[in-house]
Amino acid sequence: MLGDNNVALPAEWRDFLALTKPRVMSLVVFTALCGLLAAPGYIHPVMAFIAILCIAVGAGASGALNQWYEADVDAKMDRTSKRPLPDGRMERENALYFGVILGAFSVGIMAVFVNWISAGILAFSIFFYAVVYTIWLKRSTPQNIVIGGAAGAFPPVIGWAAVTGDISMLPILMFLIIFLWTPPHFWALALFMKTDYAKAGIPMLPVVAGQKTTRNQILLYSIILTPFVIAPWALGYTSYIYGAASIILSAIFLFLAVQIWRNDAINVEGMKPEKQMFAFSILYLFALFALMALDRQIL
Numbered sequence: 001m002l003g004d005n006n007v008a009l010p011a012e013w014r015d016f017l018a019l020t021k022p023r024v025m026s027l028v029v030f031t032a033l034c035g036l037l038a039a040p041g042y043i044h045p046v047m048a049f050i051a052i053l054c055i056a057v058g059a060g061a062s063g064a065l066n067q068w069y070e071a072d073v074d075a076k077m078d079r080t081s082k083r084p085l086p087d088g089r090m091e092r093e094n095a096l097y098f099g100v101i102l103g104a105f106s107v108g109i110m111a112v113f114v115n116w117i118s119a120g121i122l123a124f125s126i127f128f129y130a131v132v133y134t135i136w137l138k139r140s141t142p143q144n145i146v147i148g149g150a151a152g153a154f155p156p157v158i159g160w161a162a163v164t165g166d167i168s169m170l171p172i173l174m175f176l177i178i179f180l181w182t183p184p185h186f187w188a189l190a191l192f193m194k195t196d197y198a199k200a201g202i203p204m205l206p207v208v209a210g211q212k213t214t215r216n217q218i219l220l221y222s223i224i225l226t227p228f229v230i231a232p233w234a235l236g237y238t239s240y241i242y243g244a245a246s247i248i249l250s251a252i253f254l255f256l257a258v259q260i261w262r263n264d265a266i267n268v269e270g271m272k273p274e275k276q277m278f279a280f281s282i283l284y285l286f287a288l289f290a291l292m293a294l295d296r297q298i299l
């Protein structure tokens with residue numbers, strides 16, 4: 001994946017690139033590509049390229065707007081304090097202009113060259129992450145990432161809509177998979193980053209409700225997620241190859257969730273299952289979407 005720090009670019013460009021959160025957004029864009037590849041019908045390769053580029057630029061814009069608004073809390077957390085704004089390497093308003101211009105550009109190009117529905121959902125996703133999650137939910141409720149996670153679940157729906165001009169059952173399942181995957185993905189990380197969030201005054205679940213509740217919630221969401229992961233095969237949208245792989249990968253995911261549920265470590269050193277779950281969550285989503293798209297392309 002594209003790294004934040006090791007790209008051979010002038011320092012200022014590297015900072016603008018860092019505003020787009022390239023590592024996180026690479027999986028966002030990948031799921032969008034898979035949504036596009038899984039859709040029935042033909043899209044000209046140039047149109048497909050424009051659609052994916054617009055989603056990447058739109059997602060990057062939302063990351064920049066998020067960092068523009070959050071410079072104060074980012075400065076308080078070890079993980080984020082070296083970002084361009086809290087580190088004082090960039091003027092705050094530059095991040096705002098960058099985000100607004102890129103966001104408008106991505107939605108405008110999508111509307112003109114691809115279709116209105118994909119442009120509309122892209123605009124809604126940017127708004128949802130940059131405004132609803134960042135400005136409103138993140139600082140006000142421990143359910144912030146459950147609701148806010150919807151923004152990250154839209155990209156495969158946008159990819160699908162770019163091809164078909166509509167939305168049907170499979171993209172809805174793709175949305176639900178990412179939506180239900182987000183809580184275990186994030187709360188596993190939040191458990192071993194709890195001190196950072198507490199320092200910044202962000203009401204993440206482990207800070208507000210404690211570690212036991214967070215571990216219970218990780219297991220609960222992992223269990224609810226499983227049937228939705230298997231559903232694309234069970235409902236006949238993919239072959240048994242995706243079906244078998246989704247069952248094996250989900251078994252590993254559930255195993256890690258149970259390990260977390262059984263863990264009662266308070267210190268970061270004892271949080272091996274949480275670290276494994278966070279790392280595996282990324283591989284899990286990547287593999288599920290790759291397999292789903294390949295399955296529908298090849299079989």
Ligand code: HEM
Pocket residue numbers: 001023024025026027028031144145146148149152153178182185186189282285
């Ligand atoms: C509200 C929802 C989400 C929250 C709060 C969240 C939060 C985080 C945080 C704090 C990190 C730590 C590392 C970093 O800052 O780079 C991270 C990493 C990551 N997230 Fe999420 N995430 C969410 C949803 C998603 C979604 C929807 C995707 C993709 C579909 C995703 C993909 C990733 C990836 C690929 C990484 C690893 C980045 C790296 O390698 O450093 N996340 N996430």
Ligand SMILES: CC(C)=CCC/C(C)=C/CC/C(C)=C/COP(=O)(O)OP(=O)(O)O
Pocket residue numbers: 021024028055058059062063066070080122125126129138151152155
């Ligand atoms: C197409 C489109 C607009 C997609 C948006 C994608 C999206 C919402 C992804 C969510 C993932 C993400 C960057 C979470 C970071 O949370 P955070 O901001 O709380 O993390 P931080 O503490 O690292 O800033």
